[in-house]
Amino acid sequence: MSRPFPIGLAPPDWLVRNLQPQPAPVNRPAVARAAVALTLPLALGLAAGRPEYGALASMGALSGVISDTADAYRMRLLKIAVPQLFAAVGITLGTLVYGQGWATVAALTGVALVSGMISSIGAVASVSGLLLLLNSVIGAGLPMPGEWWLAPLLMSGGGLLVLVQALLAWPLRAGVPERAAVADTYRRLADLLETMTSTPADTLDAETAHTPRTETADAPQTEKADAPRTDTYEAARHLVTQSLDQSYDLVLARRARHHGRSPELVRLLAQLNAITPLVEAAPAVRQSGRPLPAEIPVAVRHLAEAVETGYSGPLGLRLPEPASEIGKAVDQALRHAADVAAEKSPDALKKAGDRAGRPAPLGVRAARVARNVALSGASWRYGLRLALCIGIAQALVSLVAVPRSYWVALTITFVLKPDFGSVFSRALLRALGTVVGLVVAAAILSEVPRGWWDVPVMLLLAPLIPVLTPRGYGYQTAAITPVILLLSDNLNHQGTGLLVPRLVDSLMGCAIALVAGYLLWPESWHARVGDRLADAVADTAAYVERAFGQPPASTPAPADISERTRMRRRLYRDLSAIRTEFQRALTEPPPVGRRAAAWWPLVVAVERIVDATTAARVRIKQGAPPPSTAEVDQVTLQLRELAEGLRRTNTLYEVRTDLSGPPGSVLEPLRQEVAAARTIASPR
Secondary structure: OOOOHHHHHHOOHHHHHHHHOOOOOHHHHHHHHHHHHHHHHHHHHHHOOOHHHHHHHHHHHHHHHHHOOOOHHHOOOOOHHHHHHHHHHHHHHHHHHHHHHHHHHHHHHHHHHHHHHOOOOOHHHHHHHHHHHHHHHHHHHHOOOOOHHHHHHOOOOOOOHHHHHOOOOHHHHHOOOHHHHHHHHHHHHHHHOOOOOOOOOHOOHHHHHHHHOOOOOOOOHHHHHHHHHHHHHHHHHHHHHHHHHHHHHHHHHHHHOOOOOOHHHHHHHHHHOHHHEEEEEEEEHHHHHHOEEOHHHHHHHEEEHHHHHOOOOOOOOOOOOOOOOHHHHHHHHHHHHHHHHHHHOOHHHHHHHHHHHOOOOOHHHHHHHHHHHHHHHHHHHHHHHHHHHHHHHHHHHHOOOOOOOOHHHHHHHHHHHHOOOOHHHHHHHHHHHHHHHHHHHHHHHHOOOOOOHHHHEHHHHOOHHHHHHHOOOOHHHOOOOOOHHHHHHHHHHHHHHHHHHHHHHHHHHHHHHHHHHHOOOHHHOOOOOOHHHHHHHHHHHHHHHHHOOOOOOOOOOOOHHHHHHHHHHHHHHHHHHHHHHHHHHHOOOOHHHHHHHHHHHHHHHHHHHHHHHHHHHHHHHHHOOOOOOHHHHHHHHHHHHHHHHHOOOOOOOOOOOOOOOOOOOHHHHHHHHHHHHHHHOOOO
């Protein structure tokens, strides 16, 4: 197989990761909404003889299209309506300080500080903060037609058009996205279980399957044979975690509004909780080395169909007789999930659905969020970084004549969003995406006459935004740039004269963001990538204590089981977020990217530790002798030492791995995983 590049000319890994498009399905309804929302206002403006009004409304629609990423209707309402409110406030503030000199600089710097701080709250707040600053910059840098209130009204109207389209089917399809999300979780679980059914790799004898990993001459061969199956299992387990997180977020968000009174939501929550034993049994199956019968994942997919269609009758599952204790655990878990799927009693469903807990009242959550933002060092640091960059940009364009100067601050607003990805990567992709978008815009502005020809052109350009946005930031920039330039030309009629200023201003904004928002902050290029991982390791130690802390003769109370389940869910959610953070760090240039790559195997090792803990719990439930307190204390001590070491250093360090215990203990696989994690932390 030929290499695409000579060895000496091969691009670095971090650059390849940045430029590689992310796989994502095309959201056809979102494509249709974007086409209508961006084109219709433009056509109405042309028909009324005020194309600038249509362009402003289309700009508001563009903000709505960018925010239109949720599946559930209630989440669409939040993700589109709330940011639009902040966008209206932003354009109003910007219009009021337009042309005020240093007062404009001070106002935008203050808005940037607030925008940066609220961005740390969550996804909706992050987009809201983005649009608040974005529209403030537009209002302060671009003269708006009509009275001061007209621009906010037109832009909000464009966003409202997107929202109305997104909610049109709500009365007919209420609850369908939530059911689809829960059903997708079942299907992801079926994919995970399918990785453990009979395959050619299972011809390895039982002794090899149960042999602990040791440093022997045969280890590389065993590792090589097992690697594809391990990679497939890890990828499938990660997808299960992501799907569970999304499903719980959607269902609990609706449940908070209904206060638990909706039978449909109680049912969905019960169905989500019902697969927890199956998720817990998966690591035990993998640890046992025995393949699952192929009927198991087929049955889980059958349950997914019942969940998605709302069917509650007899399911008629045909399950094989379990041949081992672990097989019995899987069989019991699957039959329990089938019983919940077919359950009709509201009381029984409510009891099954209460394990996840109920969200706190809205007022309590709002006060908690406000307190966390005000006291969070990370929120203040990000707010100050953003305010510094915007202040520098506005001061610079106030002192130096820069055409279309507001694009400098707009570029910084988009690039300096650490919660959206690496700042360095976004600056790089912004520059590349802008160049590609300008090539497309040059062809349109030079060859297509202004007027009604803009309508079919916009009809072609608008759908590209939801198609390319999931592929990566550079692709999104390439799709948005010609749309923005076409709308801007309807406001100022400069044609191809917009192209060079846009390129220069974008490069200036990227440079300011890289220097003042990235290089000047040691946390950016000396990032302690192990900090959050250290917290996860410490939480894992607490989970091990909770999992095996019960006296051998006692029966765990339901409250203890629920708390243990919630701890495991929080751990997997945190590890999923850490995995995402590390993947972002891998797109950074050295030294951050190299350091993240060095620590990456430890992320996987911690996930395996949680899996091994859960598998041991399943074995104890099936009758295996529980471990002694000394065994549990030894494992937790090793984990806490590892966590403390991760907090103290940025580099791999020498550790001791003196774990030992009864060879037949239920904790033996867990000890092996902890020893492997500590070995990874030692430099080779």
